[in-house]
Structures are given as C-alpha cells and as structure tokens.
Amino acid sequence: MAVVHMILQGKGGVGKSMVSVLLYQALLALGLKVHGIDTDPVNATLDGFKGLSVTRLDIMREDNIDVRMFDALIEKICEMPEDSHVIIDNGASAFVAFGGYLKENEVISLLQEHGHTVYLHTVITGGQAIVDTTQGLKVLATGFPSVPLVVWLNPYFGDIVMDGKDFTSFKVFEEHQHQIHSIIRIPTGNKSTLGQDLQELYAKRHTFKAAIESSLSIAVRSRLHRYFEQVVAAVKVAQIAA
Numbered sequence: 001m002a003v004v005h006m007i008l009q010g011k012g013g014v015g016k017s018m019v020s021v022l023l024y025q026a027l028l029a030l031g032l033k034v035h036g037i038d039t040d041p042v043n044a045t046l047d048g049f050k051g052l053s054v055t056r057l058d059i060m061r062e063d064n065i066d067v068r069m070f071d072a073l074i075e076k077i078c079e080m081p082e083d084s085h086v087i088i089d090n091g092a093s094a095f096v097a098f099g100g101y102l103k104e105n106e107v108i109s110l111l112q113e114h115g116h117t118v119y120l121h122t123v124i125t126g127g128q129a130i131v132d133t134t135q136g137l138k139v140l141a142t143g144f145p146s147v148p149l150v151v152w153l154n155p156y157f158g159d160i161v162m163d164g165k166d167f168t169s170f171k172v173f174e175e176h177q178h179q180i181h182s183i184i185r186i187p188t189g190n191k192s193t194l195g196q197d198l199q200e201l202y203a204k205r206h207t208f209k210a211a212i213e214s215s216l217s218i219a220v221r222s223r224l225h226r227y228f229e230q231v232v233a234a235v236k237v238a239q240i241a242a
Contacts, residue, residue: 003085015186027241037073134162
C-alpha cells in the first residue's frame with residue numbers, strides 16, 4: 001500500500017511547497033516510486049515542476065473551496081501503485097477546509113484501514129512567523145492525536161528560537177513530543193551563493209537532477225549537489241521512506 005505524506009501549514013510563505021518539492025525529490029533519489037498531488041488553489045508550486053509526476057486537483061468552484069473535490073483526492077490515493085509514496089501539497093488558504101474535511105470524514109482512519117501509512121508534515125520557521133507556524137503544529141497535533149507528525153525546521157527567515165530556547169524546548173514540542181515521528185532541519189548555506197542558486201532553481205521550477213546535469217557552472221552544480229545530498233540524508237534519517 002501507499003505511504004501518504006500530507007504537507008500542511010496554515011501560515012503561508014514559510015516554505016511548505018518547498019518542503020513538498022524537497023521531499024518528492026529526496027524520496028525519488030532513494031529509489032522509491034513517488035507521485036505528487038497539488039491541491040493548492042492559489043500557488044500550485046509542486047505542479048509547476050514538470051520534471052516530477054504531479055496531478056493538479058482543482059478544488060475551487062466559483063471562487064470558493066468545494067470540499068467535495070477532496071473526495072477525488074482520496075480516490076487518487078487509493079489508485080496509487082503498491083509501495084508508492086504520495087505527496088499532497090495543500091495550500092495555506094485551504095488549510096482549514098482540508099483539515100475539517102479530514103476530521104469530518106475520518107479520512108486518516110479510512111486510509112489506514114485500506115493499508116496506507118499516513119504522515120502529517122508541517123513547517124516551523126524562524127523570524128516573524130515562528131508563533132504562527134508553531135500554532136499550526138499545535139492545531140495538527142490536537143486535531144489528529146493518533147497520526148505521526150514530521151516537523152520540518154526552516155531557519156531561512158531566522159533562528160528557530162523562542163525565549164532563548166530551541167524547538168525541542170518549545171511548549172508545543174514538550175506537550176506533543178510523543179506524536180512527533182521525526183524532525184527534519186532544512187539545510188542552510190551562504191545566502192549570497194547557495195541561497196541565490198536555490199532561488200533560481202525554484203523560480204525556474206527545475207529539479208536538482210536537471211540542474212546538476214545541466215550546463216550551469218561547476219561551482220553552482222557542486223553546491224546544489226552537496227545541498228541535495230544533505231536533504232536526502234536528512235529524509236533517510238527521518239525514517240519516513242520505508
């Protein structure tokens with residue numbers, strides 16, 4: 001059966017779609033069968049990467065989210081080949097609607113009963129959004145107490161520290177530590193070199209494989225290669241690729 005990775009965060013602009021793209025490519029690099037489903041009604045970033053196998057699910061009807069369209073998402077998951085990994089990128093604007101749909105229809109239990117494994121992924125970022133993203137984690141933890149959570153720490157906007165304490169000392173972590181399956185820290189580097197490389201990579205919707213095998217300069221390809229190796233290693237250590 002499939003392993004389902006739902007990427008959820010109520011705060012926009014914190015790197016959620018980037019996490020979807022990184023996870024997809026890391027799992028693929030680990031030799032797994034991967035398919036993406038993009039349900040973001042505003043910014044379909046994952047679907048923009050033409051080098052990846054992604055289905056776009058349009059959940060909008062007359063400028064409103066039609067939650068019944070999520071039924072098609074469940075059907076799509078159940079049609080996936082055995083032992084495949086399904087990555088669902090859900091937009092911040094649909095966070096509440098999708099979470100409500102999952103709970104009302106007991107979707108997690110339904111998928112588990114059909115033999116699927118489900119992980120809920122969320123992003124915690126530093127800077128001004130740190131409070132909002134930790135609140136997003138709390139909403140998931142309290143709303144889905146029996147589902148394993150994968151927390152991605154994105155330090156791009158600043159150190160993930162509150163009151164001088166790191167994430168594993170946050171109140172939300174201490175309260176829900178038993179639910180957190182793993183923590184993945186997104187690698188960082190020099191913003192003037194690697195940071196610019198990544199910005200251009202994402203802007204052009206290029207995969208790491210395509211960029212590393214392209215005619216980019218040796219230095220750029222080397223930086224991207226080292227960075228991607230770190231991402232793959234972090235995903236492997238997180239034990240979500242089985």
